[in-house]
Amino acid sequence: MKLAGAVVLLMVLTGSETTQGTGGSGPSPSPGARPAVKKELPWLNVPGGRMKTTLFYGPWQCRREFMNGCQQECASEGYKLMGCMWLADFKFDWEGSLVVLPAPVKAGSRYGIYHCCCKFPTRTKAENEAARNEWRNGMRAFRNAWTEKFGEWPVESGKAWPGHHIRDLWHWGAPLDGNNIIPAEPTVHDVFNREYPKCYDGQAPWNSVGPNLPYTDN
Template sequence: MKMDFQGTVMRAGSRFGMTHCCCNYGKLSPDQTAAARSRWSNARPGFREAWANRFGAWPTEPNGRLYEGHHVRDLWHGGNPTDWDNIIPFPKDLHTELFDLYNECYANDPPWTQVGVDYPYGE
């Protein structure tokens, strides 16, 4: 497990995530989203190389396929396509599942409309 987090404790383990929820961001136009996706596609090889220099090789699936880059604040809602703090490697199946959850969140569907746990970062 890598323990080289760079950031403030307020952003990592506080209510920052709840008050800056991805579900609160408006959608970009299709052209803006396409431009962001193109920026990520063009930067992906260099980003993975820089990642390898910093953290070790970009993770791969058992079949050798490279993990997908998950944008925490997704590109469709204005996430920076090349920001270190916005990209996490995810296996394709989990990334697809995460994408479905994001869509539920944006649609304001359960469980996103319910009150959560008392200590969201500790339970």
């Protein structure tokens, strides 16, 4: 669920294939899978080579391991699990050379982003507006920092994509936490905002487990 630099760091330092979320290039999509909303970012120079980030967007029902993770996460914080929403997959491709092996190397990693709809407390209207202002005041710097780490923050028709808070501000999501914000394609962001209340209310389909790999890459 978190988008910390650990996945990218492991990929860059070891050059090995790592997976989290969709199983990398292993399993084929489940029957009936459809293409995801896809955004391919430009190559980004990183130590030892270059990296490309490709974004795939749902939302989809959570696979079993994500739902199990949410059961544990909610319980550890003392809340009931209402649902789970698989928001996106980030695919990282890296190519370059390793210090220990001065030869061309290619590697890949995939990272699933999902949200646990625990029965969280909510902010008051004033608290929520304060959190939103914190995000508005810091979002330009946040987008710049994200660009340096993953590639250019997506822009459409000259306007930056919205930043989606994985744990929403209303339910005490952190306004500027790098692990809590992803760029979201505008129409997909609208879907996220529309479906979140259903997930928190324990409504279908977010209250049940979905397929292991619900989309194709093309």
